[in-house]
Amino acid sequence: MRRNKFAVLIIFTTTITVVACSLPFFAQNSAPPPATQAPVIPPPVEATVFVGLPTPIPPTNTPEAAIVHLMTPSTSPSAGGNIYDVFSKDTAPEKRAPYGDSYKINRLERPFKQDMLYVADMDIVTFNLVEDADWYYISIELIGSDPNNSLGINYGVEIDHDADGFGDTIVWAEPPYTQEWGNSNVQVFEDNNHDTGGLSAELSDAPIDTDGYETLVFDRGLGDDPDLAWVRINAGPKATVQFAFKKALTDGAFMLGVLSDAGLKDVGMLDYNDRFTAEVAGSPIRGNQYYPLGELYLVDNACREAFGFKPSGYEPQLCPRPEKEPKEDTGCDNPSQYGDAGSCVAAGCKWEFPLNTIAVFPPYCTYP
Structure with missing residues (x-):
């Protein structure tokens, strides 16, 4: 009987010990709970600012909405009198331009790749301008017949509003081109800080760094006027590339020239002869000390003609007058x-x- 009481006492004592050890005030050797860590706050990220890009245009239409055109140019404008440019077709087999590349005065005859392979689709022969009640039409005749050449040729019309030799506005088109009037591939830029001619209106000031036509005012149908400028190709036997722009873009008296560009294709770098020295640009004239072409290639431009006023003959970049x-x-x-x-x-x-x-x-x- 005494043995049983002793056994019960042992069991009872053991049970109390086990329970007591599991209580919090007996856990003196247990590890403390982990301390709460403060949240890690990353340093502020500085915003990236892009400088030198064209001024953005507030969209006049939502991206989902189609651009509504109220006016389109005539499909059959009248023909105009031609302004002639030098072309290189006859001397192309010799990998040279015949003449007409006067780098110092921004006259470029370079429808050649760097290896002097000829590209007829960008070689300008003539251009002309006609007008109707609402539009100016500029037709560019090329030696070749495919403005959609795989090289990707841009064509442009430069407008000098005050006849001082500095381009003020450029109508700029990129492929693909169609035979119907369209402007989903047309932009219009302006030079608001008067530096397209570098330091001088005509002469090369290379090498300098300016921003050319820096302000985008019409972007493929977006802008204040969705009908401002248009382009089409092969609209007639000689009008290989034809532009049309609203007469409101000018005041009716201006100088105008044209260019084709499959090289730099950057209106922010115009005039190109202010970017590169003659030595770096190279020359398409075989007798020139800098022949063959260097960094400036696949570009052709024409002299500028006066429209809406009688020139004095001393305007920079004016087409030369024949001496009588x-x-x-x-x-x-x-x-x-x-x-x-x-x-x-x-x-x-x-x-x-x-x-x-x-x-x-x-x-x-x-x-x-």
Whole structure:
């Protein structure tokens, strides 16, 4: 009987010990709970600021909405008198331009790759301008017939509003081109800080760093006027590339030139002759000390012609005027007096239509 009580006492004592050890005030050797860590706050991230990009245009239409056009150019504008440019077709097999590349005065005849392979689809022959009540139409004739050349050729129209030699506005188009008027591939840029000509209006000031046409005012149908500028191709036997822009883009008196570009294609770098020295740019003229082409290639431009006013002849980048010898007036200076074959009705002089020269329309009268 005493043995059983002793056994019960042992069991009871053991049970109390086990329970007591599991209570919190007996856990003196247990590890303390982990301390609460403060949240890690990352340092502030500085915003990236992009400088030198064209001024953005607030969209006039939501991205989902189609651009609504209220006006489109005529499908059959009248023909205009041609401004002639040098072309390189005849000397291309010799890997050279015949002449017409005057780098110092921004006259570029470079429809060649760096290895002097010729690209006919960007070689300008003529351009002309006509107008109607709402539009100016600029037609560019090329030696080649495929503006959608796989190289990707951009074409442009430069406008000098105040005839000081600095381009003020450029209408700029990129492929693909279609035979119908469209502007989903057309942009219009302006030069608001007057530096497209570098330090001087015409001469090369290379090497300098300016931002050219820095302000985007029309972007593929977006802008204040979704109908501002258009382009199409192969609209006639000679109009390989044709632009149309609203007459409101100018004040009616301006100088205008054209260019093709499959090289740099950067309106922010115009004028290109201010970016590179003649040595770095190279030359397409075989007799030039810097032949062949270097860093400036696949670009062709034409001289600028005056529209809406009579030029003095001293405007920078103006197409040169033919010099007339002082001769006795035979009545041939009136354009109405020349015949279909190019000869004046009055005897004594011949009405010349210069070809493959830097010349202007109308043609001029020469004397035998």
